[in-house]
Amino acid sequence: MNKVKSIIERYLNNIFNKLNEKKIQNHRLIFYINSGRSGSQYLAELLGTAKEVVSFHEPAPPMTGDFLTLANTLDYNNNKSKRIRRIKSYTIKNYLRNLPENKVYCETNHMFIKTFFDVICEDFKQVNVIILRRYLPSVLKSFVELGYFSDRHPNWHLWMSRPDAVTSAIPCLNYQELDQYDRCIAYLIDIEARAIRFQQEYPSIITSEVRLESLNNYQNVLELFETLSITPTQATETIYTEKINQRSNLKIMGKENTVSLADCEERINNYIDIAIAQGVKVPHSLALKA
Numbered sequence: 172m173n174k175v176k177s178i179i180e181r182y183l184n185n186i187f188n189k190l191n192e193k194k195i196q197n198h199r200l201i202f203y204i205n206s207g208r209s210g211s212q213y214l215a216e217l218l219g220t221a222k223e224v225v226s227f228h229e230p231a232p233p234m235t236g237d238f239l240t241l242a243n244t245l246d247y248n249n250n251k252s253k254r255i256r257r258i259k260s261y262t263i264k265n266y267l268r269n270l271p272e273n274k275v276y277c278e279t280n281h282m283f284i285k286t287f288f289d290v291i292c293e294d295f296k297q298v299n300v301i302i303l304r305r306y307l308p309s310v311l312k313s314f315v316e317l318g319y320f321s322d323r324h325p326n327w328h329l330w331m332s333r334p335d336a337v338t339s340a341i342p343c344l345n346y347q348e349l350d351q352y353d354r355c356i357a358y359l360i361d362i363e364a365r366a367i368r369f370q371q372e373y374p375s376i377i378t379s380e381v382r383l384e385s386l387n388n389y390q391n392v393l394e395l396f397e398t399l400s401i402t403p404t405q406a407t408e409t410i411y412t413e414k415i416n417q418r419s420n421l422k423i424m425g426k427e428n429t430v431s432l433a434d435c436e437e438r439i440n441n442y443i444d445i446a447i448a449q450g451v452k453v454p455h456s457l458a459l460k461a
Contacts, residue, residue, distance in 0.1 A: 188264045195267045196296045201277040201399060204284045204369060205303040206362040207330065208313040210383040211279040214303060217386070218277050220406035221396060225270065226277040234259055234286040235330040242286045243336040259287040260294040275401060279303075284365045285332045298376050299399060302366045304458040305383040308435035311355055315430050320354040323428070331358055340364035342451050344442070352435075356442045363454045382458065386411065 188195065201218070205211050212228045219226030232238070238256055245252040267276060283291070292298055318324030319331055334343040334357035341364035343357045370378055379398050385391045392411050396403050443453050 184261070184265050188261075188268060191268045194272070195264050197272065198267045198270060199275045199297040199299065200263070200291070200295055201275060201299045201301065202283045202288070202291065203279045203281070203301045203303050204288075204362070204366045204378075205279075205281045205305075206310060206359050207281040208310050208317075209281070209303055209305040210386075211281055211303060213383075214301075214386075215277070215279040217392065217407065217410055218279075218399075218401070220404050220410055221275075221399075221401035222404055223273055223275045223401050224277050225274050226279070228278075229280045229282070230278060232258055232262060233280065233330075234282040238286045239282070239328075239330065239332060242338050243333050245337060247289050247338055253290060256287055257290045257294070260290045263291075264294075275399075282330060284362065284369060285338075288369060292373055292376060300369070300376055300378045301399075302378055302380045303383060304363075304380070304456075306461050307359060307439060307458045308432050308461075310359060311352070311435040311439060312430055312432055314355040314359075315352060315435070316428050318428070319351075320358065321351040332361070334358045334361045336361075340368045341453070342446075342449075344446060344449070344451075352438045353442055356439055360442075360446075360453060360457065363457050367454055367456065380456075384461075 201224075203211055203214065215226045215228040218224050234256070241249075241252040241255060247253065263276065270276065314320070317327075319327040321327075332339070333346065334354065335346040339361050341361050343361065344353065346354065346357070349357060379395070381395060386395070389408065389411050392407065393403060396407070439459070443457075446453050
């Protein structure tokens, strides 16, 4: 009975969406390209203070799990993969249908560049994309401490694409021979390469490149809002001073897992040197300067 109800509901929503297609397409949408652990939740809160913006971090469906498996194993142009992943466009259209005319939809989900960027760019006319970068050794430090790409974190594979995925944008060193550090680094470099590939494949979509650290300065926040043609409010000025990407103690898996930033810097440089020696064209846009 529930399955029948779901089918009927989706059928009716598709009809309503077609009837309201003009209204849906009048809305602007803002998405982010980032690796995760780069301040996307903070950005969702910050942009959510704009007068015109309704902002989300990782709204349902978050496009993790099975959707990521599709992106790891099937090309983006695979009909089955695209049909299943289009649920994201369908869900957003349902939301936009009832959104006031002047509102801008913002989603800072790091799964965008991995599991649904293509269907969004095909299904919506007004898309803006922010490429959000954070000092790479800091991101690596966070990844390692949280146990990503290791047995210490049982669920990392649900949202972190494999650097040797079918859809990866850059060759990975032999994945099976890499330790946790190098697997994390390979992933982070691939995300940067995916961002560059996105800019090349969608030249008509305006992309803005932002360093998370720069948003500690309120003037830079105002410039970002101006770039996005959104209006800051008093809440914008209040929230910008909060600690960026603050992590709760529950997310840290013990002091024994703490690693040094210097070690992360060294490991990244070593990986890049080996990759270049093997003919890999490592992106020059990596956030390697603090």
